[in-house]
Amino acid sequence: MKKLAILFIALMLSPLSQAENFKEGTDYFVVSKTATKQAEVVEYFSFLCPACFRFEPLVADLKKNLPANVTFRKNHTETMGGNVGVEMAKTFAMSTLLKNSDAIVPKVFNAIHVQRLPMANIEDARVLFTDAGVSEKKFNSALKSYKLKRTTDQMRQNTKRFRITGVPSFIINGKYQVNNKKITSAEQFQELVNFLALKKD
Numbered sequence: 001m002k003k004l005a006i007l008f009i010a011l012m013l014s015p016l017s018q019a020e021n022f023k024e025g026t027d028y029f030v031v032s033k034t035a036t037k038q039a040e041v042v043e044y045f046s047f048l049c050p051a052c053f054r055f056e057p058l059v060a061d062l063k064k065n066l067p068a069n070v071t072f073r074k075n076h077t078e079t080m081g082g083n084v085g086v087e088m089a090k091t092f093a094m095s096t097l098l099k100n101s102d103a104i105v106p107k108v109f110n111a112i113h114v115q116r117l118p119m120a121n122i123e124d125a126r127v128l129f130t131d132a133g134v135s136e137k138k139f140n141s142a143l144k145s146y147k148l149k150r151t152t153d154q155m156r157q158n159t160k161r162f163r164i165t166g167v168p169s170f171i172i173n174g175k176y177q178v179n180n181k182k183i184t185s186a187e188q189f190q191e192l193v194n195f196l197a198l199k200k201d
Contacts, residue, residue: 022195029177031162036174039070039197044159044169047088048081052168053113056106058186059168065190070197074101077159077167087121093151094122094129097142103132172196 095104
């Protein structure tokens with residue numbers, strides 16, 4: 001994990017790369033026989049993951065530069081932290097239900113990795129939602145809703161489907177997975193993701 005975190009820091013400081021001919025089995029892996037109808041990029045991540053935290057600026061740039069017809073979304077995994085990981089997945093699911101992930105995600109990352117605040121369950125994150133403008137009534141309602149369980153269950157199923165064991169991981173069009181070990185620059189990462197998102201075979 002430490003080596004991966006160092007790599008991601010280096011990515012943000014690396015010089016721009018030249019356009020490359022990306023190869024299956026080297027730069028990316030095929031993880032499904034069929035692709036999704038809608039072009040999409042899904043980042044599998046965990047709030048508990050230091051590398052995911054350091055990767056956030058790169059992800060922000062990626063989202064800005066995706067082709068117009070390509071959607072981006074995050075999927076929180078439960079692969080780290082035991083029960084805390086489960087609670088953090090629920091916290092992210094809550095942010096998607098309340099449609100304020102853009103505000104909540106950086107707040108949770110900052111609370112855990114910068115402020116070092118105790119964040120053991122979704123109740124510990126309540127104040128972060130309040131700071132983002134979510135009322136107590138709205139928070140409590142979402143916390144009790146079946147949609148929260150359904151969203152969390154769906155993320156768990158997605159993680160199992162693609163056999164995600166390490167984060168961050170990027171699944172493109174439900175068919176391709178980026179090989180993080182071969183990424184050497186931020187531009188190369190962007191080019192590879194765009195290449196896979198627009199890949200037709």
